[in-house]
Amino acid sequence: xxxxxxxxxxxxxxxxREFAENEVAPLAMExxxxxxxxxxxxxxxxxxxxxxxxxxxxxxxxxxxETGYCxxxxxxxxxxxxxxxxxxxxxxxxxxxxxxxxxxxxKQKYLMPLAxxxxxxxxxxxxxxxxxxxxxxxxxxxxxxxxxxxxxxxxFNTNGSFADIVTVMAVTDPTLGARGGMTxxxxxxxxxxxxxxxxxxxxxxRGSSTAELIFEDVRxxxxxxxxxxxxxxxxFMKTLDVGRLTLGAACLGGxxxxxxxxxxxxxxxxxxxxxxxxxxxxxxMIANMATEIEALRSLVYRVAWMVDTGQPFTQxxxxxxxxxxxxxxxxxxxxxxxxGGLGYTRDFPIxxxxxxxxxxxxxxxxxxxxxxxxxxxxxxxxxxxxRP
Amino acid sequence: MRIIxxxxxxxxPSGIVVNRRRGRIFINRExxxxxxxxxxxxxAALRIKDATGxxxxxxxxxxxxxxxxxxxxxxxxxDRAVYLTGDGFKGADDAVMARVLAAAVERLGxxxxxxxxxxxxxxxxxxxxxxxxEALGWPQIVGAWQVEATDGKVQAxxxxxxxxxxxxxxxxxxxxxGKTPPxxxxxxxHxxxxxxxxxPPxxxxxxxxxxxxxxxxxxxxxVTVLPGALKPRYPDxxxxxxxxxxxxxxERWDVADLVEADALKxxxxxxxxxxxxxxxxxxxxxxxxxxMAQAVADALRQQVRG
Numbered sequence: 119x120x121x122x123x124x125x126x127x128x129x130x131x132x133x134x135r136e137f138a139e140n141e142v143a144p145l146a147m148e149x150x151x152x153x154x155x156x157x158x159x160x161x162x163x164x165x166x167x168x169x170x171x172x173x174x175x176x177x178x179x180x181x182x183x184e185t186g187y188c189x190x191x192x193x194x195x196x197x198x199x200x201x202x203x204x205x206x207x208x209x210x211x212x213x214x215x216x217x218x219x220x221x222x223x224x225k226q227k228y229l230m231p232l233a234x235x236x237x238x239x240x241x242x243x244x245x246x247x248x249x250x251x252x253x254x255x256x257x258x259x260x261x262x263x264x265x266x267x268x269x270x271x272x273x274f275n276t277n278g279s280f281a282d283i284v285t286v287m288a289v290t291d292p293t294l295g296a297r298g299g300m301t302x303x304x305x306x307x308x309x310x311x312x313x314x315x316x317x318x319x320x321x322x323x324r325g326s327s328t329a330e331l332i333f334e335d336v337r338x339x340x341x342x343x344x345x346x347x348x349x350x351x352x353x354f355m356k357t358l359d360v361g362r363l364t365l366g367a368a369c370l371g372g373x374x375x376x377x378x379x380x381x382x383x384x385x386x387x388x389x390x391x392x393x394x395x396x397x398x399x400x401x402x403m404i405a406n407m408a409t410e411i412e413a414l415r416s417l418v419y420r421v422a423w424m425v426d427t428g429q430p431f432t433q434x435x436x437x438x439x440x441x442x443x444x445x446x447x448x449x450x451x452x453x454x455x456x457x458g459g460l461g462y463t464r465d466f467p468i469x470x471x472x473x474x475x476x477x478x479x480x481x482x483x484x485x486x487x488x489x490x491x492x493x494x495x496x497x498x499x500x501x502x503x504x505r506p
Numbered sequence: 507m508r509i510i511x512x513x514x515x516x517x518x519p520s521g522i523v524v525n526r527r528r529g530r531i532f533i534n535r536e537x538x539x540x541x542x543x544x545x546x547x548x549x550a551a552l553r554i555k556d557a558t559g560x561x562x563x564x565x566x567x568x569x570x571x572x573x574x575x576x577x578x579x580x581x582x583x584x585d586r587a588v589y590l591t592g593d594g595f596k597g598a599d600d601a602v603m604a605r606v607l608a609a610a611v612e613r614l615g616x617x618x619x620x621x622x623x624x625x626x627x628x629x630x631x632x633x634x635x636x637x638x639x640e641a642l643g644w645p646q647i648v649g650a651w652q653v654e655a656t657d658g659k660v661q662a663x664x665x666x667x668x669x670x671x672x673x674x675x676x677x678x679x680x681x682x683x684g685k686t687p688p689x690x691x692x693x694x695x696h697x698x699x700x701x702x703x704x705x706p707p708x709x710x711x712x713x714x715x716x717x718x719x720x721x722x723x724x725x726x727x728x729v730t731v732l733p734g735a736l737k738p739r740y741p742d743x744x745x746x747x748x749x750x751x752x753x754x755x756x757e758r759w760d761v762a763d764l765v766e767a768d769a770l771k772x773x774x775x776x777x778x779x780x781x782x783x784x785x786x787x788x789x790x791x792x793x794x795x796x797x798m799a800q801a802v803a804d805a806l807r808q809q810v811r812g
Contacts, residue, residue, distance in 0.1 A: 125574075126750035129581065130743070137740055167743030180743040 121416075123185070130186050134168070134193040146198035149325030150470050155280065156201060156325060160208075164235020169208060173217055177225055178233040184360070184425035188367035188418055195371025199474035200325025202368040207276035207326075208232070210364045211482075212239025215285040215357040216304065219345035228283050228304055240281035241361075242305075242331055243354060244274045250487050252287075253296035253351060257333060259288035259303065266290075266303060266343070268336040271315065274481075279314045279329035282307050286333070287350045294348065302350035304342040311336040322473030358482060359435040363425065365482050366438030367418045369446035372475055373411045376446070376453035379468065380404055383457055394456065403452045410445045417441060433495035440488035443478035450475045507560035507655065507725075509551045510611060511584065512622035512634065513544040514567035515575045519627065526781055540575050541567070543623025543733035550653040550731050551621050552583045552739065558656065560618075561585050565610055567622060567634055569598050573756040580749045580756070581741035588614075592761035594770045601773040604637035609764035611642060617726060619660055624649045624730035635730035645723040651735045661722045662729055 123131070141162055149156050163169050172187035173179025180186065187209065194202035213232040216224060216239075231237040248254040257270025268288055278284065284305050291299040305312060315330030345353040381404060384394040394400045421434045450471045454461045461468040479485050494504040521535030540548075544567060551562045564579035564587040576587035590606065598606065611617050620642075625632040632648075639646035650662035749755045761770065791801040 124750075125577075126747045129574075129577070129746055129750045133741060133743070133746060162740075166740045171743065175744050175748075180747055182743070182747050186747070 123419075126182065127185055127189060130171075130182055131189045131193065133166075134190050137163070137166070137168070138193045138197045142194060142201050143197040146200070146325070147467065147470065149198075149200055150474075151324075153319075153324045155204060155327050157280075159201060160204065160235070160238070163205070167234075169205065169235030170213075170233025172209065173213070173229065173233040177217070178230040183422075184363070185419065185422040187364055188422040191364045191367040192371040192374070192418075195368030196375045197371075198325065199368065199372055199471070199477075200323045202371070203276060203323045203326040203477075206361065206364055206368060207241060208239050208281075210361040211241035211357050212277065212281065212283070212285060214360050215241060215302065215344060215354065216283075218356055218360075219302065219353045220304075221341075223341065224304065224344070232283060237282035238277055238280060240275050240277040240284045241354075241357065242272045242275050242278060242284045242286040244272060245270070246273050249274075250484055252354075253300070255287060255289060255300070257286070257288045258292070259290050259301060259338075261290075261340075262337075264340045266301075266338045266340065268303065268305070268311075268333040268338060270333050272331045272333070274318065275329055275331050276326055276481075278331045279317060279327045284331070285344055287354050290347060290350075296351040298348045300350040301347045302344035302353050303338050304344055305333075305336060305338055309336050309338070321476065322470070323477050359432050360425070361482050362439035362488070363418065363421050363431070363435040365478060366414070366435075366442030367422075369439075369442030369475075369478050370411065370414050370418050372446040372471060372478075373407070373414065373442075373449035376449040376468075376471060377404070377407050377411055380407065380453045380456045383453075383461075400456055403456060407449045407452055411449065414438075414442055414445045433492055436483070436488040436491040436495075439478075439482060440485050440492070443475075443485060446475045446478055507554075507558055507619070508614070508617045509554060509560050509562050509655075510614070510617045510620045511544070511548045511551045511562060511564050511579065512567040512607065512620065512638075513548060513564050513575050513579050514541045514623075514626060515539065515570065516541045516626055516628040524781070526784065529779075529781065538574070539627070540578055541623050541626050541628075543625050543627070543731060543735075545623075545738040546733060546735045547621040547623050547729075547731040548579055548582055548584065549736040549738045550650075550729075551619075553736070554619075554653065554655050555583065557654075560655075563588065563614060563617070565607060566590055567626075568600075568603055569596050573758075576756045577749050578741070581746040582739060583741070583745075586757065587755070588757045588759050590759055590761050590764075594767065595761045597772050598770060599772040599774040600631060600633040600637055602770055603634055604641040605765055605769045606761055607638050608641035610759070613759070613764060619655055619725055620644075620728045621653065622728070622730050624732050627733070632730070635728050639728035642726070642728070644726050644728055646728040646730075647721055647723060648730050650729050650731050651718070653729050653731065655725065658725050659722055660725055660727050660729060661720055663718050663720050665718055665732075 141159055145156050145159060160169070167180040168190060170179035171182050171190050172184055175181040191202055191206060194205060213229060216229045216232065220229060232239050243252055245255050245257060247256070257268065257272060259266045259268045268286065270288065272286065286303050286305050287300055288303060289299055290301040293299065311334040313332045313334070315332050318328040320328060384400050384404065387394045418438055421431050421438055424431045424434065450468065454468050454472055457466060457468050460466055463469065497504050515538040517533065518535070518537040518539050521533065521537050523532045523534060525532060554560050555562050562584040564576050564584040566576065566589065570589065573589040576589055580587050588610065590610070611620070620638060622635045624635065635648060636646055647660070647662045649664060651665060652663040654661050789805060791798045
């Protein structure tokens, strides 16, 4: 058993941390206030290859694997959850779906520019009446000769408003449902009939864009079917597994930032004549927080190693997302308590982190869905099939 | 054109605590950085490479326990890096390094320009560049803001010495290398210390005294670069990963092949450690804004008069 990072991953973390602290952190408060996507940061990330961190170099990526991707997400989550969300939606689910299920031609045509960061991706699944129940989508695709015609409206699409390439799931055979009746498609922005609808005015991650996407007779060539016709649901769930692991990594970074801020504040803030660090109530908060963070770190990087070594990881990825989002929320809640009234003001980053952290318990499958995934995997090993 | 850059490592100062009372330095987090001035020297070399296609070779500025800083230099864009190892080399000081590096330059088949950081972050050593220039018999420019090399010449922008006002400390050393961008290389090269147009914008607490001057010398030469002079680039990610995965990315030379054993005898001998005298505490003023302003003015006046 070896728990050390490879030298290239140590070097990558040093690069990413320096980048995050110099280029991402200074904008975090501003993009939250203004509610804008930091495209300038994304361009800088693209220039040094960070937007293709986990993809092989033959597809224009960095070749740092899932471990490298988790390092990137942890370091981004530590300084700015919005930026981590933009990057996660681009790499982890948008481009990842092309990488996992695309044909060689699709990878050459779509993954290459995505990995190089020349184009940005989004992953389009959720609908107004199909959130946790993703199999209830109604967007449909009908074959017409060598083309498919898409119709429907998708909601809560991170990066959707500006993505150049989106992967969309649509019903292709209503009689078959999730198994056999759904197909994933690659759609390019600018295709006639493909429009951006309303933008969500969110509580947190305000530096990321969440928009409605409307498909009105959007014609997509047959070669843009991602994976096999009828296997879209399985393919999207596979992509979400990776997304969940790296969301756990981003939560790890958020929790780590909360710990660092708490330690710093406990060292400097004096009450009753001593620094807070000398108060046992604060010490216990810090100790509990640090313990949970270390447990999460072990989980996240173990699962990253499992992905890199080709082992099945669906259940553990759900655990990363579930535990990560809860650890981050708890850590930031405790950090706010340690900061007291000042932490509640907009002059401190804690309030932003507090708003940002909450979404992690909701998106990429609510924590309730993660518990269903974990439980059904456990029961399946004991011969019991659970239906949600 | 071949440019040699000297890179070294320093302990990350944010991971250490100095305890004066116990006369010790505690290392809480042992992490190392590329010496910031050396990173600027590397950036200067890479900019010359971008402009002229020069070859950049990284050499260590001192004995290193591993080749990590050299890999960082390669990742940033250096073409070659050489790690120096050998018996009796571990305690090498700048005098030894100057001899070793002069021999290394010769073994590389010569070079046109050597760039190094003007100072190290940890012990504020600035001798290596000048000593190496002496060992090579080359001209030297010390403490450059900017470096350009073309057609057998090197030009560097230097900052005029800050005039001393009142006491012996004018500005904290870290501040003096503030962020005001120096003027581009150019202007009148033959009028030393003339302020070049456009003058740098004045900053609060950052009076730059006599302005900038551009100096020029023939190649080959040694130029040392100030920390904070240039913003180092981020390495390309894929290049970084490949360099850290390649076992043989860094060449390894034995110093015994470069110099005789007695050339490795250091000039410095460590006899103990002591702390510089503690700085005087400042004065806290209170009262109405008028009273506080008056108190500050009085204190300043007293400082200037001594």
